[in-house]
Amino acid sequence: MDPEEYRKAGYAAIDYIIDYFKTMDERKVVADVEPGYLRKLLPTEMPAEPEKFDDVHRDFESKIVPGLTNWQSPNFLAFFPSNVSYPSMLGELYSSAFSAPGFNWICSPAMTELETIVLDWLAKQMALPKCFLSDGEGMGIIQGSASESVITCMVAARDRYLRDAVAAKYETEEEKEEAIASARGKLVAFASDQTHSSTQKAALIAGVRYIAIPTSAEEEYALTGARLEAALAEAEAKGLMPFFLTASMGTTAVVAIDRFGEIAEVTKSRPQLWKHIDAAYAGAALVCPEHQHMLDGVEDNYDSFDMNMHKWLLVNFDASCMYVRRRRDLADALSVMPPYLRNSVSDQGLVVDFRDYQLPLGRRFRALKVWFVMRTYGSSGLQEHIRRTSKIGELFTERVRARADLFAIVAKPRLGLTVFQVVAPGSSAGTEATNAVSKKVAARIEKEGQLYLTSSTVHGAFAMRVVTGSPWATEGAMEEAYAYIEKVAEEERSE
Amino acid sequence: MDPEEYRKAGYAAIDYIIDYFKTMDERKVVADVEPGYLRKLLPTEMPAEPEKFDDVHRDFESKIVPGLTNWQSPNFLAFFPSNVSYPSMLGELYSSAFSAPGFNWICSPAMTELETIVLDWLAKQMALPKCFLSDGEGMGIIQGSASESVITCMVAARDRYLRDAVAAKYETEEEKEEAIASARGKLVAFASDQTHSSTQKAALIAGVRYIAIPTSAEEEYALTGARLEAALAEAEAKGLMPFFLTASMGTTAVVAIDRFGEIAEVTKSRPQLWKHIDAAYAGAALVCPEHQHMLDGVEDNYDSFDMNMHKWLLVNFDASCMYVRRRRDLADALSVMPPYLRNSVSDQGLVVDFRDYQLPLGRRFRALKVWFVMRTYGSSGLQEHIRRTSKIGELFTERVRARADLFAIVAKPRLGLTVFQVVAPGSSAGTEATNAVSKKVAARIEKEGQLYLTSSTVHGAFAMRVVTGSPWATEGAMEEAYAYIEKVAEEERSE
Incomplete structure (x- = not known):
């Protein structure tokens, strides 16, 4: 790859990344692939002769990108967030050159x-x-x-x-x-x-x-x-x-x-x-x-x-x-x-x-991306990001709180994280019946793949965790996520 | 930084990186800065308000880049190489986005x-x-x-x-x-x-x-x-x-x-x-x-x-x-x-x-850059890189061998690495006198900063190591490096 090919591919990569984030809310949050999917799509040995980057990129789009789990998706409510931002990517790019x-x-x-x-x-x-x-x-x-x-x-x-x-x-x-x-x-x-x-x-x-x-x-x-x-x-x-x-x-x-x-x-x-x-x-x-x-x-x-x-x-x-x-x-x-x-x-x-x-x-050279982020956001921008995404998390907490007949909160919600169970009919938090219905809800959410959240066991209580924090998170997406979880919870509970 | 600012800054980064490599042979190989130089140039706290990326980039060019040691320089003959290539950088860029x-x-x-x-x-x-x-x-x-x-x-x-x-x-x-x-x-x-x-x-x-x-x-x-x-x-x-x-x-x-x-x-x-x-x-x-x-x-x-x-x-x-x-x-x-x-x-x-x-x-996601490199080079391209840069290293070995009156080779040269001493007048390899003159040569090369090489001690013999491997290495630069080392060796030896 000579400098001019790199220029062309580099510009295209910048454009591709912008489009990737612009279309984030249309993307499936968890990769919809079976274990071993990629081995079936790629050759068993590296090519002997150089290939054109356009061809590599075509494979990248059709074979690699569908195998990504999209951590910036507004529907990614699992684990903890794994943020990225535009200035951070620029820092990483320069750092790779040096x-x-x-x-x-x-x-x-x-x-x-x-x-x-x-x-x-x-x-x-x-x-x-x-x-x-x-x-x-x-x-x-x-x-x-x-x-x-x-x-x-x-x-x-x-x-x-x-x-x-x-x-x-x-x-x-x-x-x-x-x-x-x-x-x-x-x-x-x-x-x-x-x-x-x-x-x-x-x-x-x-x-x-x-x-x-x-x-x-x-x-x-x-x-x-x-x-x-x-x-x-x-x-x-x-x-x-x-x-x-x-x-x-x-x-x-x-x-x-x-x-x-x-x-x-x-x-x-x-x-x-x-x-x-x-x-x-x-x-x-x-x-x-x-x-x-x-x-x-x-x-x-x-x-x-x-x-x-x-x-x-x-x-x-x-x-x-x-x-x-x-x-x-x-x-x-x-x-x-x-x-x-x-x-x-x-x-x-x-x-x-x-x-x-x-x-x-x-x-x-990881300090470069940190410096780019600090300067382009300023401390006020960092604070705004924390406050905005916490508030989106709290929105979910409020909705869950308002349905005390359906949900039980397992631990004091903090910094935008809600940990909750779906309460079995006529039961209460932490019972076997509640654990069972909560597991059913979590399994169906995992299977349907519309949202991605993590389950955990807290002192014997099977609970779901919802947390956001992505710069691409929105209140609207969180409202939709809540509505979907409520619907699944009600359906599974009444089965 | 919004998507359009990122597009502009991203294109500019790609251009900057191309220029960085094009001008590699004009750059000082080791950063010419004193310990603590950067603290004097930067504020003691992060900015409160967001700054424009153009301003950040201006500081980056004037304060960070002069503090880099340029490992791709043809005059970098120290340690072992730390390669980078255009497709590898693209892989790193995409990986940061995901x-x-x-x-x-x-x-x-x-x-x-x-x-x-x-x-x-x-x-x-x-x-x-x-x-x-x-x-x-x-x-x-x-x-x-x-x-x-x-x-x-x-x-x-x-x-x-x-x-x-x-x-x-x-x-x-x-x-x-x-x-x-x-x-x-x-x-x-x-x-x-x-x-x-x-x-x-x-x-x-x-x-x-x-x-x-x-x-x-x-x-x-x-x-x-x-x-x-x-x-x-x-x-x-x-x-x-x-x-x-x-x-x-x-x-x-x-x-x-x-x-x-x-x-x-x-x-x-x-x-x-x-x-x-x-x-x-x-x-x-x-x-x-x-x-x-x-x-x-x-x-x-x-x-x-x-x-x-x-x-x-x-x-x-x-x-x-x-x-x-x-x-x-x-x-x-x-x-x-x-x-x-x-x-x-x-x-x-x-x-x-x-x-x-x-x-x-x-x-x-480090596999992405590896895959980009393997496909755009192919195995023949990887081999060509190893063979080309080994040969540049061997050129140095030949020159050193041809001056057995001035240099002693300490260990069998392999894969482009030459480990050598400057022999003191009337002395031989491994003597105190040879160690002393070799140290003087190494110290002067370090001080003058035209080349960067590593010294080491091999079973008591103070020796210099010369190795390349950068995609930007050239035979011409290696000839110049040898001529410079020969000159310094002769001057220091005759003092």
């Missing part, structure tokens, strides 16, 4: 510097505690996902604990090594039973135990200080070593918010316990002052914080914004310096080399 | 299916053993980097070893747990002292020991069967448990190739030892039949293989192509299934959900 695995500052200085700056901007806008800004011992860094952030922090926490709480008690290298080896099997990471599975997976990866602490509906599915204290004391009594906790600002199933102040109080006597806040979805709302009460009790009590701009803040996947209070904790655990990565700027300690603060060596 | 964290098949079926297909295409073109194809127990999957691949495989290897080689010997759950806890401190991963640092870092992350096995210049820095056997026996005699080995097809410093056949022979009696091949750079050359002898001895003896299309195979960062012989090994270690991720297609076992084969949950 292809570089920016592991060290010198690999492309603007990559590292812009990232630090935009993460400071974001931290200030979210009113994060000052300890997370880069002008002290803290720092923000963009990771690929909230999962990678929690793995990174857990590995740093594990090594800090083994060094400061285990090995430090011994004199000789041999004793230290022996103590660390015997401690490895006793380390345990904690989180509430509502916490995203990424913490459990991080524990698998880091090779440590994992304990899920129960929550209750009465306490709004939040992790409380009392429940944490009980779990820690029980583990310690068994000789286990609690070294890590994920506290959630907005859990996946119901957007529960853990009690940060109580947790900080309980863990004060355990300074080696790393406290991580997973705000993957809800963190976006912190750009609005009216949501910043979610930070109550956080202050400078937490070691790390993570939110995904790629969920609800207009940056396309991936841009997971992770902050640590003491960046050295990460480098202590993750720095390896072979001779071929040495350079004079790094050797003099003048710069931060991001490879020491993440799992992989290489990294993409 | 923003989705494709953790499950249903999240966007085309994402999963196309990835499996193009990785099969690539495996066949590289003549990889059939065990890595997706039609049996194996599979290919795109990871973000070779680092993530080795972490993923090492975690799977660790858990497989603890289950099959440790816990399996015991009856009760309690005994098994006890045995695993005590084994954790004894696990050890191996690689040669020339292996990329990502294996050592993976051992830090997985929480296991790491042993680097010595290599020698006489054996071309390859890991041999005899050296591996000695290292394994020594570790086992100490009560350690060898569970993982990285064998390199092309090490970072000198592109050494480990002796796969000998390694397979030595490890035959240790079936629980996971054998991973890191072919991050050199793997690209396997698309040419004349390089496929590098696979000798691999056969179906290895558990996993990884190469980066984003280095030398025309796909922009990131696209690390990882293959496993038994995909179940990964899912056994990494699968966590919370209720909110369940869906009927996954529950029926009809599909592969890639989240179970990688560290993070979410993932990008």
